[in-house]
Structure formats: structure tokens, C-alpha cells
Amino acid sequence: MKITTVISTIIMLFLIIGCEQETMDFYESTDGIDLSGENIDSISIHSSENDVLNTFGKPMEVEEIEDPKSKYLSYDGVEFGFADDRVMRLFIRRTHENSKIYETAEEIKVGDTKEQVIREYGENYYERVESGLDTLGYFDKDNRINIEFGFNEKEVIAVIIKEIGWKEDH
Template sequence: MIVSLIYIVCIRFDIGPRSLHYYITRSTPLPFEEIGGIKLGTILDEAAPIHGQTQIKDETDSFVYYEYDSGVEVAALKSTKEIVRIRIEGQDNQTTGKGIALGAGLREVKKRYGKNYYKRSEQGADIIGYIDKRKKTTLEFWLYENKVTLIRYDVKTMN
């Protein structure tokens, strides 16, 4: 019964898996979160002195996706160039605000960020995510064999 009700609500209000987790997971304050020194809300050009020039990777009606010379990928609003997503993967050596880098273990992530996380799967990866409901942001760690292979930090409105 409860599962059916949740399913109906999700369909009716177009709530996807990430959005549903947003409502049922306890908030984790992420007041100083960043990846590689870039914070959400930073204007695209402000990160250039540290990360180098950008190349456009993709574009939608609302966002432009860029990759800095350093390998950090970001999405920025077309209208303001405000960064709304930060993403690292592969051999990138950047870290989160609490020092988690690619290759870190699941246990270390939980130790630094706490127990209020959600789990989901996408593209064959296990994912744990932390939500700061006050800031309306999510921080996700994509895992393979319990090691971080991708880190994504974005505003709630990104899908």
C-alpha cells in the first residue's frame, strides 16, 4: 500500500529517483563544501586562475557543460555562467571540502560525511549521496568495488 502510494506520487509530480531521495533523506550540513577549490555559485571565469581555460563539452537550453584544463567538469547556467554542478572522475587529483579524493574507500566517505546518506544505482555504479536541504545541494560519490570513481556536487534542480 505505502509503496503504491509513493509510486503514484512520484509519477503525478514527476519526481525521479534523485528527487525522491531528497525528500526522504535527513539533511547533512555541507557549509564549506567544494571540489578542487570550486564552490557552487562561483562564476565560471573565477575558477580559471586555478583550473585553466575551459572547453565546452555540451549544451542544453539552460546549461552549458565545460571542462577545465585541470580536468574538473562543471555545468553553468547559460544566463549568468554561475556554476551549478561540479564533477570529477578518472585520474583527477582534486578533493572535496572534507578531503575525499577519487580512489577513497566507502568507509572513509562515511567517516567524514556521516550516516545521513541515500543509496542508489545508475549506469552500473553504486552511489551514496548527501543532501544539504538548507543550501539545496547534493553531493554524490559514485563507487566501484567500494572505491570512489566519480564525485558530483550540484544544486537540487540539476537532474
């Protein structure tokens, strides 16, 4: 496993989780797009925990958080965050060289370029940089979905799809 990939993924987690307010600062100034088709192997925002278990099987890791009450099921290459037994966040990352590769609805995956993301998702995005990591994001204001792509110097290293406004402490 490349150490830079692991470090970049950890940084991405902290940035996206810790920057809810900063992300929402872009909400008013960014036009929305349709993200209603976003799913990972048929699992989307608001799918049930049973749907995830039936589709993906037993998780590699389960983490439960008390405040705010939430649960995380981790699989090779993807993690699902739950509140009240419903998926509120999907996180795609590559944990090792042989990780399963998951794609977004527009067929963007870890390893793709910023240009590919913009070509598939369009020009209605916001950008931010924190701790040297570039992030490009889109909002679906009608369906209350946000997708963010985290980049190292040249390629996608993580993708987060989450319900807008969901507060997490993971």
C-alpha cells in the first residue's frame, strides 16, 4: 500500500468531516445539479442498513458513535455512514493496491483527474483547499445531496456523497 495514499485519505477524512460550515459557505453561490442517481452498487442516500448488509455482506469493520448517534460500516474501498438506520454518507477510497474500485453515477473513480470530474459533472462546482488538499464539490439542492472529490496533486483519492446538513463527528 502506498503510504501517500493512506496519508492523503486520512487528511481527506479530516477535511471533509471537519469542514461542514466551510462547505455550506459555498451553498448559496453554487448552482445545483442533479445527483439523484448517485449510488454505490444500488446503495444510495437513505438506503437502509439491511440494504447495505444484503448487498455487501458482513463489513470488515463496524464503528458506532454515541454523539451524534451514528454507525459506520467499512468494506474494501467503500464506507457507509448511518443515522437512524439510513445511509447518510457514502465514502469511496482506495485502501490498498488491490482494493475494489467503485465509481460514481458519472463513472468517476479513485485515480481519475480533476478534468474528468468536471467533464462528467459540469461547471457548477465549488473548490476549496485546506492543508494542501484540493477539493471540488457539487450540490443537488432539490434532493439535498452533496458530492465532494478530494485530490492529491493530480488525481481523485476520495469521494464523499452525503446528505446536505447531516452533522457527523466521525
